[in-house]
Amino acid sequence: MTVAIKFCGAARNVTGSVHQISTNKSNVILDCGLFHGPRDEYYRVNSSFSFNPQNLDACILSHAHIDHCGNIPTLIKKGFRAHIYCTPTTRDLCHYMLPDSGFVQEEDIKYVNKVNKRRGLPPRTPLYTKKEAERALRYFRTLDYHHTLALTKDVSLTFYQAGHILGSAVTVLDLADQNSLMRIAYAVDLGRTGMPLLRNPEVPEDIDYLIIESTYGARKHEDIREAELKLAQTINKTVRRGGKIIIPSFALERTQLIVFFISELIKRKMIKKLPIYVDGPLAVNLTKVFRANARDFDQITQAAFLREEDPLGYDNITYVHDVQQSKKLNDISKPVIIISASGMCENGRILHHLKNNIENPKNTIVVIGYMAKDTLGRRIVEKNKTVRIFGRPYELRSEVVVINAFSSHADKDGLLDYCRKSKNGLKQIFIVHGELTQAEAFRDNIARRLNIKARIPAKDEIVYLKARKID
Ligand SMILES: [Zn+2]
Ligand SMILES: [Zn+2]
Numbered sequence: 001m002t003v004a005i006k007f008c009g010a011a012r013n014v015t016g017s018v019h020q021i022s023t024n025k026s027n028v029i030l031d032c033g034l035f036h037g038p039r040d041e042y043y044r045v046n047s048s049f050s051f052n053p054q055n056l057d058a059c060i061l062s063h064a065h066i067d068h069c070g071n072i073p074t075l076i077k078k079g080f081r082a083h084i085y086c087t088p089t090t091r092d093l094c095h096y097m098l099p100d101s102g103f104v105q106e107e108d109i110k111y112v113n114k115v116n117k118r119r120g121l122p123p124r125t126p127l128y129t130k131k132e133a134e135r136a137l138r139y140f141r142t143l144d145y146h147h148t149l150a151l152t153k154d155v156s157l158t159f160y161q162a163g164h165i166l167g168s169a170v171t172v173l174d175l176a177d178q179n180s181l182m183r184i185a186y187a188v189d190l191g192r193t194g195m196p197l198l199r200n201p202e203v204p205e206d207i208d209y210l211i212i213e214s215t216y217g218a219r220k221h222e223d224i225r226e227a228e229l230k231l232a233q234t235i236n237k238t239v240r241r242g243g244k245i246i247i248p249s250f251a252l253e254r255t256q257l258i259v260f261f262i263s264e265l266i267k268r269k270m271i272k273k274l275p276i277y278v279d280g281p282l283a284v285n286l287t288k289v290f291r292a293n294a295r296d297f298d299q300i301t302q303a304a305f306l307r308e309e310d311p312l313g314y315d316n317i318t319y320v321h322d323v324q325q326s327k328k329l330n331d332i333s334k335p336v337i338i339i340s341a342s343g344m345c346e347n348g349r350i351l352h353h354l355k356n357n358i359e360n361p362k363n364t365i366v367v368i369g370y371m372a373k374d375t376l377g378r379r380i381v382e383k384n385k386t387v388r389i390f391g392r393p394y395e396l397r398s399e400v401v402v403i404n405a406f407s408s409h410a411d412k413d414g415l416l417d418y419c420r421k422s423k424n425g426l427k428q429i430f431i432v433h434g435e436l437t438q439a440e441a442f443r444d445n446i447a448r449r450l451n452i453k454a455r456i457p458a459k460d461e462i463v464y465l466k467a468r469k470i471d
Helices: 039-046 072-077 088-118 130-139 224-240 254-267 281-292 299-306 323-331 350-357 376-381 412-421 436-449
Strands: 002-009 018-022 027-030 058-060 083-086 140-142 148-150 155-161 169-176 180-187 209-212 245-248 276-279 317-320 337-340 364-367 386-389 392-395 399-402 428-431 453-455 461-466
Touching (some): 002 180, 058 155, 072 088, 088 130, 088 140, 130 140, 224 254, 224 364, 245 350, 254 276, 276 323, 281 317, 323 350, 376 399, 436 453
Parallel strands (some): 180 209, 276 317, 276 337
Antiparallel strands (some): 002 018, 002 461, 018 027, 148 155, 155 169, 169 180
């Protein structure tokens, strides 16, 4: 049996994960994520696929981050009529993530069309609407961890823990015909061992080919305890000078994680109890999904839930639903912590908070997540003197503190360790989901330390692989 893998997205790039796996009988894709980038490129890349969605037998989702699931509504608009498989928690999270993404698309196009009208240009349509995203949810089917499902005559699927976000999975495909078989594992995104809330990533046995991410292929995360200390010091310093702490955060996982850490700091009296606002309805809804799927947390967190403790520390926190309430946060002059989406500062309420606070040196912007190239978040991390928000320049005068340790991605050591544990029988590693410098550093590290063939496929590159013969 010959198997073809086509790396259709997130190849030498972080966002827009989608990869096609084909045998002569079946055709499936792993993930169907949104590519993030400058607007024109965003629409161009996301509105077409390098395969025919009508010919697919299945789409398998690793997790509910939008760069992995966010282009499913487009897939369905283009004729996909098979099922989308994921864990039950991923399905529940997508229930909010996808319609929210549709809403963001509609809002963005409203803004674009306002500008176009002024310039006498024709109006454009969104990539997909909230309604189209809601319709896409009908195609979802769930599979629990460690259960195996035959997707087609020659492809079966098993999910293992990825330890990246709640519900995330390392996808394993077993491809088999009468006399040969192949096992492919897709560890994109891959989490970290020993992080609070989540279970550790699992390494499936007997993998022939491993597709793995490389977001932090060249970087090592700070120690989580040191990061906690840095967060406490940053909050205390900002509070002393009477400033606000603004934390751009992904509504999914990072918000719940940072809330957990801040609550721990308050409990341990490392910072004083100050008001915390989580601004955005999506974060509220996703937090509800977390509670409803508590079985997926690690044992310590599950035990806390059973004791009716509050492991995610909701007591000190105000969840801000409506826009008026959100705007009122601007009037607060005393120190507060505002956690708001979007994580890369490309859209959402965080833009208002940045606009209102970025020019005040008393304030601190705490960056706790990955910022892709060409995003406002990256420009803030790089401490550009002036940044544009809503098309207007603002001086970046507030303090910027970057803490990468809260990352839900494995770092260079974690990635290498995962490859080492998968080593038995492993024929080749394919490195995706990383900027080229990160991917290359990871590849060199694999070559130096593990002596396994590793390749960084280009976008739309196809590799043909031979299955191993059954004795
Ligand atoms: Zn992710
Ligand atoms: Zn990702």
